[in-house]
Amino acid sequence: MSKQRVLIVGGRIENVRKAKEQGHEVVFLQRPELFLADHAEVVDAALLVDYRDWDALAPLITAVHQVYGFTAAVTTSEAGVEPAARINDLLGLGGVSHEVVLLLRDKLLMRRHLAAVAPEITVAAEELDGRESLDRFAAAHGYPFIVKPVDGIASLGLQLVRSGAELDGVWETARELRGVEHQFASAFPIERFIMEEYVDGPEFSVEAFTFAGRHVIVAITEKLTSDNFVELGHVVPARVDPDSADAIERCVHTFLDAIGLQEGPSHTEVRLSDRGPRVIESHNRPGGDRIRDLVEAAYGFDIERYTVAWAGGTLPEPASRPPLRQAAAxxxxxxxxxxxxxxxxxxxxxxxxxxxxxxxxxxxxxxxxxxxxxxxxxxxxxxxxxxxxxxxxxxxxxxxxxxxxxxxxxxxxx
CATH class of the missing domain: 3.30.470.20 (ATP-grasp fold, B domain)
Known part of the structure; x- marks a missing residue:
C-alpha cells in the first residue's frame, strides 16, 4: 500500500508520533501558540491557524489540500471534532460528518433527536429559556433534575436541582455563567443551558471504535464521581454484572446507530437506572482523563492510534473486543x-x-x-x-x- 497522508487537527504530539509510526505522512493543523519545536521535528507540514475560526480556515485548508492531498482529517481532541468534520465534508473525504458531530456536541439537539428515534435510551429535556421554564419543567417532570450547558464539558456549570426552593438560585447561577471567562472559554463558551431529567444510578462510559458502521465495544469504564459530578477516577473493566454490561452495550449500539456514527472512536457516557441504561452524552473522540491509557493497558487496543491511523489502512480491523489482559484504574x-x-x-x-x-x-x-x-x-x-x-x-x-x-x-x- 502506498504511503498515506493524514491531516491531524490539534491534540497532543503523541497523535503525530503514532501516525508516523504507522508509516503515514502528517499535515498538522494547530493554533500557532500551541505549535512547539517538538512538533516541527516530526510533522511533514504544518498549517498554523486558529482552526476554530471556520471562515478563516476553509479557504486555507482548501489550498493546503490541493498541495498536500491528505486523504483524511482526524482528531483526538474535543476542540478539534467540529473542524475535522467540516474539513471532511468540504473536501469530500468521508469520515464523521459535521451533522453527526453537531448531534454530539449540542446536548439539546441530541436529546430531541433521540426522543424521535430512540426514546428508550434518553430522558426528557428542554432548553432553559427563562426563570419560568424551570417551574414548567419541574411541574412536568418533577425533582430532581439537571441543568447544564448545552455544549459544555468537564462538568462545568452542571447543577442538580432538588426542590422548588432552589430554583431562584439555579437561575441566577445560570445567568452568571453565561459568557463567563474560564480557562477554556475560547473553545468552550457557556451560552445556552438545557434542563433534563436526572438519572439515578451508577455511571459508566463506553469506549468504542466504529468500522464502516460496525461498532466494536472495546471497554466499559466505571466512573467514580464527586457529589457535584466531577469525575474522581475510572476503572477498566467496570465492575458490573454480565446482564447489566449487556444492557449497557445494547444501549450504546442503539445510540451510535441513531446518531449515525459510521467511522472512528466514540466515548459515550451512560447511567444505569432502574428503568435500564440511559445515555447522558457522547463524543466522537477517545475518552479523556487517560482513559485511552487504561483501555490500552487492559485490552491492548490503542484507541488513539486507531483514531489517527485507521484511515491509512495499516491497522487490522478487530472482529470483537480484544481479550482482557489485566485491569487498570x-x-x-x-x-x-x-x-x-x-x-x-x-x-x-x-x-x-x-x-x-x-x-x-x-x-x-x-x-x-x-x-x-x-x-x-x-x-x-x-x-x-x-x-x-x-x-x-x-x-x-x-x-x-x-x-x-x-x-x-x-x-x-x-
Missing part, C-alpha cells in the same frame, strides 16, 4: 484550595512496578482551586492489577502517599 489527586507550599511523596509513589503514571499538574506557588469542574483537579495516578479492585486499591494507596500542602486563603489572612 486511575484516581485524581486533591488538596485543600489555596497556594501550593510543598509537594511530598510523588517520586516514591511512582516506584511501584504496577504504577504506570504519577502526574502532577501543580507545583510550589501554583493555586489549587475548589473542585467545581474536571479542570480543577491537580493530577492523577494510573495503575494496573490482576483485577479491578486491586488496580483501584493501588491507585488509592499511591494517591494517599502524595501530599500537596497549601496555604489556604483563610490562613493567609489570619
Amino acid at each position: 486511575t484516581r485524581f489527586l486533591s488538596a485543600e484550595p489555596g497556594t501550593v507550599t510543598a509537594v511530598e511523596g510523588a517520586e516514591t509513589a511512582a516506584e511501584h512496578p504496577d504504577v504506570l503514571t504519577v502526574a502532577l499538574d501543580i507545583a510550589v506557588g501554583d493555586t489549587v482551586r475548589p473542585l467545581r469542574s474536571s479542570w480543577d483537579r491537580i493530577g492523577q495516578v494510573v495503575a494496573v492489577g490482576p483485577d479491578a479492585d486491586t488496580a483501584l486499591a493501588l491507585c488509592e494507596k499511591t494517591a494517599a502517599a502524595i501530599t500537596v500542602h497549601t496555604e489556604t486563603w483563610a490562613d493567609a489572612t489570619e
Whole structure:
C-alpha cells in the first residue's frame, strides 16, 4: 500500500508520533501558540491557524489540500471534532460528518433527536429559556433534575436541582455563567443551558471504535464521581454484572446507530437506572482523563492510534473486543484550595512496578482551586492489577502517599 497522508487537527504530539509510526505522512493543523519545536521535528507540514475560526480556515485548508492531498482529517481532541468534520465534508473525504458531530456536541439537539428515534435510551429535556421554564419543567417532570450547558464539558456549570426552593438560585447561577471567562472559554463558551431529567444510578462510559458502521465495544469504564459530578477516577473493566454490561452495550449500539456514527472512536457516557441504561452524552473522540491509557493497558487496543491511523489502512480491523489482559484504574489527586507550599511523596509513589503514571499538574506557588469542574483537579495516578479492585486499591494507596500542602486563603489572612 502506498504511503498515506493524514491531516491531524490539534491534540497532543503523541497523535503525530503514532501516525508516523504507522508509516503515514502528517499535515498538522494547530493554533500557532500551541505549535512547539517538538512538533516541527516530526510533522511533514504544518498549517498554523486558529482552526476554530471556520471562515478563516476553509479557504486555507482548501489550498493546503490541493498541495498536500491528505486523504483524511482526524482528531483526538474535543476542540478539534467540529473542524475535522467540516474539513471532511468540504473536501469530500468521508469520515464523521459535521451533522453527526453537531448531534454530539449540542446536548439539546441530541436529546430531541433521540426522543424521535430512540426514546428508550434518553430522558426528557428542554432548553432553559427563562426563570419560568424551570417551574414548567419541574411541574412536568418533577425533582430532581439537571441543568447544564448545552455544549459544555468537564462538568462545568452542571447543577442538580432538588426542590422548588432552589430554583431562584439555579437561575441566577445560570445567568452568571453565561459568557463567563474560564480557562477554556475560547473553545468552550457557556451560552445556552438545557434542563433534563436526572438519572439515578451508577455511571459508566463506553469506549468504542466504529468500522464502516460496525461498532466494536472495546471497554466499559466505571466512573467514580464527586457529589457535584466531577469525575474522581475510572476503572477498566467496570465492575458490573454480565446482564447489566449487556444492557449497557445494547444501549450504546442503539445510540451510535441513531446518531449515525459510521467511522472512528466514540466515548459515550451512560447511567444505569432502574428503568435500564440511559445515555447522558457522547463524543466522537477517545475518552479523556487517560482513559485511552487504561483501555490500552487492559485490552491492548490503542484507541488513539486507531483514531489517527485507521484511515491509512495499516491497522487490522478487530472482529470483537480484544481479550482482557489485566485491569487498570486511575484516581485524581486533591488538596485543600489555596497556594501550593510543598509537594511530598510523588517520586516514591511512582516506584511501584504496577504504577504506570504519577502526574502532577501543580507545583510550589501554583493555586489549587475548589473542585467545581474536571479542570480543577491537580493530577492523577494510573495503575494496573490482576483485577479491578486491586488496580483501584493501588491507585488509592499511591494517591494517599502524595501530599500537596497549601496555604489556604483563610490562613493567609489570619
